[in-house]
Amino acid sequence: MSFKGLQPILYGGREVWPLVEGGKGVAATNHASSGAWAAAGGIGTVSAVNADSYDPEGKIVPQLYHELTRQGRHEELIRYAIDGAVEQVKRAYDIASGRGAININVLWEMGGAQQVLEGVLERTKGLVTGVTCGAGMPYKLSEIAARFNVHYLPIVSSGRAFRALWKRAYHKVAELMAAVVYEDPWLAGGHNGLSNAEDPTKPQDPYPRVKQLRETMRAEGVPDTVPIVMAGGVWFLREWENWIDNPELGAILFQFGTRPLLTEESPIPQAWKDHLRTIEPGDVLLHKFSPTGFYSSAVKNPFLMSLVARSERQIPYSKVEAGDHTVQLDVGVKGKNFWVTPCDRARAHQWVNEGFVEALRTPDDTVIFVSKAEREEIRKDQADCMGCLSHCGFSSWKDHDDWTTGRMADPRSFCIQKSLQNIAHGGDINENLMFAGHAAYRFKQDPFYSNNFTPTVKQLVDRILTGD
Numbered sequence: 001m002s003f004k005g006l007q008p009i010l011y012g013g014r015e016v017w018p019l020v021e022g023g024k025g026v027a028a029t030n031h032a033s034s035g036a037w038a039a040a041g042g043i044g045t046v047s048a049v050n051a052d053s054y055d056p057e058g059k060i061v062p063q064l065y066h067e068l069t070r071q072g073r074h075e076e077l078i079r080y081a082i083d084g085a086v087e088q089v090k091r092a093y094d095i096a097s098g099r100g101a102i103n104i105n106v107l108w109e110m111g112g113a114q115q116v117l118e119g120v121l122e123r124t125k126g127l128v129t130g131v132t133c134g135a136g137m138p139y140k141l142s143e144i145a146a147r148f149n150v151h152y153l154p155i156v157s158s159g160r161a162f163r164a165l166w167k168r169a170y171h172k173v174a175e176l177m178a179a180v181v182y183e184d185p186w187l188a189g190g191h192n193g194l195s196n197a198e199d200p201t202k203p204q205d206p207y208p209r210v211k212q213l214r215e216t217m218r219a220e221g222v223p224d225t226v227p228i229v230m231a232g233g234v235w236f237l238r239e240w241e242n243w244i245d246n247p248e249l250g251a252i253l254f255q256f257g258t259r260p261l262l263t264e265e266s267p268i269p270q271a272w273k274d275h276l277r278t279i280e281p282g283d284v285l286l287h288k289f290s291p292t293g294f295y296s297s298a299v300k301n302p303f304l305m306s307l308v309a310r311s312e313r314q315i316p317y318s319k320v321e322a323g324d325h326t327v328q329l330d331v332g333v334k335g336k337n338f339w340v341t342p343c344d345r346a347r348a349h350q351w352v353n354e355g356f357v358e359a360l361r362t363p364d365d366t367v368i369f370v371s372k373a374e375r376e377e378i379r380k381d382q383a384d385c386m387g388c389l390s391h392c393g394f395s396s397w398k399d400h401d402d403w404t405t406g407r408m409a410d411p412r413s414f415c416i417q418k419s420l421q422n423i424a425h426g427g428d429i430n431e432n433l434m435f436a437g438h439a440a441y442r443f444k445q446d447p448f449y450s451n452n453f454t455p456t457v458k459q460l461v462d463r464i465l466t467g468d
Contacts, residue, residue, distance in 0.1 A: 003237045003467035004244055008041070009227070009253070011178060012101050012129035012151065017041045019464060020181075020229055022257025023105025023132060024190065024435065025049030026420035031088045032265040035095025036457035038102050043253075045132060046092050048104045048120055050077070050388065050417065051084030063421060065386050070397060074387030078112040082119035089120065093127040101129040103153070107191070108136035109292050111387045111399040114144065121148040130178050135191045135294060136390070137165060142173035151178035153229065157185045157193030158209065159216035166220050177226060179253060180217065182210050184232030189257050189437035191294040192286065200286050200295060206230065207243075214250050224250030231255035235439050235446070238467035256464065258437035262449065264456045269426045272434060275299070277449065281441045291394035291413040299434040303419070306374075311412050313351050313369040314362070315344040332359030332369055360411040363393075368412060381415040388417035 008015040021037040023029050023045035030052060034044030053061045063080045065073040085104065092102050104124075106117050113136075121128060125148070133141050134155025145152035154170070154177070156162045162180060170177055185194040186203035194200055210228055217226065227250070230243065234254050237244075243252050261268055262276050283300050289307045290296045298304055318325040318339045327345050329338035331352045338359075340348070348359070348369060356369035360378065370378070385395035391405050392398075394413035398405045416433065423432035443449050448463055455463065 003465060004241055006237070006244060006465065009251070011043065014101060016043055016100050017461070017465065018227070018251075018253040019043070019461060020103075020231075020253055020255040021045045021260055022189075022231060022255050023047045023103070024257060024261070025105070025107060025110075026417070027052050027424035028261070028266075028268055028420075028435065029105075030267045031091035031095060032267055033260055033263065033457060034088075034102060035092035036263075036265045037260065037461065038092065038096035038100030040458045040461035041100050042461055043101045043103055043129075044092060044096065045103045045105050046085065046088045048081070048085035048088075048106045048116060049110055050081055050421070051088045053080065053084045053087050060425065065384070070385055070387050070395075071403060073385070074111055074397075074399060077386045077388060078115055078119070081110075081112070081116045082123070085116070085120040086123045089124045089127050093124075102127060103130045103132055104128050105132045108133055108138035108141070109191075109294070109390050110135075111389050111397075113138075113390065114140060117144055118147075121150060132181055134181070134183060134193065135292065137161070139165060139169045142170045142176065145176045146173045149176075151176050153177070153179045153181050155181040155183050155193075155231070156213070157183055158195065159213040160195075161193065162213060163216050163220065166217075166222075171220065174222070177222075179227040179229050180213065180222075181229040181231050181255065182206070182213055184209075184230075185295070186232075186286065187438045188232030189284070189297050189440075190435045191290060191292060191296045194286075194295045200288075206233070210243075211248055214248070217250075227251035227253045229253040229255050231257065232437060233439050235259065235442050236468050237464060241467075258440050259460060259464075260457065261436070262443055262454060263460055264454055268424065269429075271426075271429045272423065273454065275429055275434070276436070276440055276443045277452070279436070279440045279444060284436050284438045284440055286438075289413055291392045291410075291416055292389055293391070293393055297436065297438060299436050299440070301434055302430045303432055303434075307412070307414065310368055310370060310374070313356055314366050314412075315340055315348060316364075316366045318365070329359070329367070332357060333367065338367065361408065362412055363408040363410055370411070378411050381418060382409050384418075385415070386417065 019042040029047040034046045037044035067073045130151035132153045185192040319337045324341045325339035351369040358375040359367040390399045393410045396409045419433040
């Protein structure tokens, strides 16, 4: 018996529960978890963001890059991405055994997104029911969906973003838009769609925002039978009781991104799973260090706190004496064209005394102070860039035209590809980015997980369907 008479929906010609597994990029969601979610009757989501491939013995193929140029490594990356996602989709489909549905998730801001998506859909015909896509404005998503006859589910954080997508492109392929995913910018894990007008420190109640999204959809002629998927902060369905069968909101589905991390089938390493049980409220930070330029949410750990500290060791400078910039910076930099305030120069001396002896310029006419080891790592990671994003603030890479963003590489950021590959494949959870939604503290509070219990995906879906 499901919570509050929650009813299955028809999706891709099949009855499925209105429960969507969030697709977590770079190997945090794979065939095992998404195939099991579909087998339990829900909509499983394979991440098509640098997914793993396997050798003939079933071992994960390390994604090593051999080309000497960034463009060359970018082509290697696209091949890895297509091969990996195809492999994951096929395996997930086999596990699902005709139950539920398999979606794939792509980030529009990933390098070569269109090429990857087309390459995957070309080789998985009949296996993928729909494509979820966010992180950017994926105008071409509907056109690609039409070419391969799959559903598409755009991810937005506001009615305004949906209207722009609909008016420019989606109204032409209305029949294949299966749902619109509302991803709450303050609660969801991973990259978040906060606009410049929204305050990252002041979360807004999702209900009025989703109501406004539905009103926008209605104004554009989208029927109420096209569901909105509530994503971000969803834990117990009983907490969303007034959203179900609510005429103001129309049809609603629920997406679970964080909860499936702690399951038997979840591919993340055991250390990451163990850490999820220890998270307290406030331990997930909405931060601006991602090289995408988007806000993103990750667990506070030494890696993330070192990025916070790096940006705090930052001072503005002028190339000539001007205003309050009356003294020359005499530590950490070569040359004399760094004019700063006397107070900032004193701070710089203090940082150098603490071992942060190298000053690196940022694109915003500031310098940050880092240790020699940090400087070497930053420079190596920038040089090794393989073009995993369409625009990368950290390395200045752009995946088209002249291959550069035209801005100086920003040392306040980091190589996201390296860090996410590391943590997904057993790297130190303290020294890499650990994505999670802001409700992750609930693992520690929810009695379902007491005594170190780790459910199977089927047990989790059954539990969710009770309202818990």
